[in-house]
Amino acid sequence: MLFCKTSTSLMKEIKANNYSIYFSSSGYRELDLFIKANNYSQIFIHLDDNTKKHCLEVFLKQIQKFNFKKILSKPGEKNKNIQSCVQLWDKLSLLSGDRKSLILNLGGGVVGDMGGFIASTFKRGIDYINIPTTLLSMVDASIGGKTGIDLGILKNQIGTFYDPKMVIVDPLYLETLNKNELISGYAEIFKHSIISSSEIFDKLISTNTDINFNNLQTIRDSIKIKNEIVLVDKKENKERKALNFGHTLGHAIESYFLDSKTRLLHGEAIAIGIVLASHISSKLFGFSSQKLNSIKSHILSIYNKVLFNKNDIDRIIKLLVHDKKNSHGKINFILIKDIGKPVYDIEVDNNLIIEAFKYYSI
Numbered sequence: 001m002l003f004c005k006t007s008t009s010l011m012k013e014i015k016a017n018n019y020s021i022y023f024s025s026s027g028y029r030e031l032d033l034f035i036k037a038n039n040y041s042q043i044f045i046h047l048d049d050n051t052k053k054h055c056l057e058v059f060l061k062q063i064q065k066f067n068f069k070k071i072l073s074k075p076g077e078k079n080k081n082i083q084s085c086v087q088l089w090d091k092l093s094l095l096s097g098d099r100k101s102l103i104l105n106l107g108g109g110v111v112g113d114m115g116g117f118i119a120s121t122f123k124r125g126i127d128y129i130n131i132p133t134t135l136l137s138m139v140d141a142s143i144g145g146k147t148g149i150d151l152g153i154l155k156n157q158i159g160t161f162y163d164p165k166m167v168i169v170d171p172l173y174l175e176t177l178n179k180n181e182l183i184s185g186y187a188e189i190f191k192h193s194i195i196s197s198s199e200i201f202d203k204l205i206s207t208n209t210d211i212n213f214n215n216l217q218t219i220r221d222s223i224k225i226k227n228e229i230v231l232v233d234k235k236e237n238k239e240r241k242a243l244n245f246g247h248t249l250g251h252a253i254e255s256y257f258l259d260s261k262t263r264l265l266h267g268e269a270i271a272i273g274i275v276l277a278s279h280i281s282s283k284l285f286g287f288s289s290q291k292l293n294s295i296k297s298h299i300l301s302i303y304n305k306v307l308f309n310k311n312d313i314d315r316i317i318k319l320l321v322h323d324k325k326n327s328h329g330k331i332n333f334i335l336i337k338d339i340g341k342p343v344y345d346i347e348v349d350n351n352l353i354i355e356a357f358k359y360y361s362i
């Protein structure tokens, strides 16, 4: 059993803004105490078809019995939209949800982002807890209080900042994932190291293809990095923008492929965005070409190379205007001077973006 071998320091909670992030069995103990201490009128478990099938039983085995009702949403980014929210709000209402209800989001980024969003808006805000079941949502989406949904193909355009009451991270759920989903989450782990820690960056680069994606130490280190950034800048006025490294082009690439036959997971698009942003960083801020090449070869040792033609690149560049970091009509990139040294709100010429795609493609 995974958690029997886990050392106490790895299990220690991480304090976030107004809540804590708990690990493995300690998380379920805290959840039991939390449910006992708060007199919720109703507890809803928000799931999708996949987590209902693969994770609900695992979750229920870990906690003491309590009464709950299930609310289901359809899986996948294409369902992270207002229509799904209307169905969930209707369901909550139909099942007599009131202001003293609690939602437990058991799932990946879509369940967490959308569940957080419906919690933040239903009856002007009810409590919720995230129990992420994918690597991506463990290290990123479930942490930091951002909730949201997509607008058409444009990601996370509608949303709120609304903290969960707690987050429970248990690598047990990762056993239900396929390799592609694990490597999708890894892109955020790698990004966290690039924006903040040479030590973790060097460690990840040196492991290359031997990465153990389920490793609790790696997951915890990554959550700690994100949490520390959110603690200084929750509303993304400055420092939190660093978490968007690789995401300006990454999100545009992800949106572009949502409409095509090629399926690209979030992390696969972000991995490409990381290479592109690192290349632009080398041109504008003298980011070391040796580190740039290490980033590219590390990414390509994990992710399949995606082919882009001129038309693809032109259309991806057009999608950049919708990035949430833009202001006053400018497209703002996050770049790096070095590992752990992000620079914010940088305008980038389209020719540099095209050059970066060339570097990625050769």
Ligand code: GLY
Pocket: 140, 141, 143, 144, 146, 240, 243, 244
């Ligand atoms: N995923 C980026 C953030 O939470 O700010």
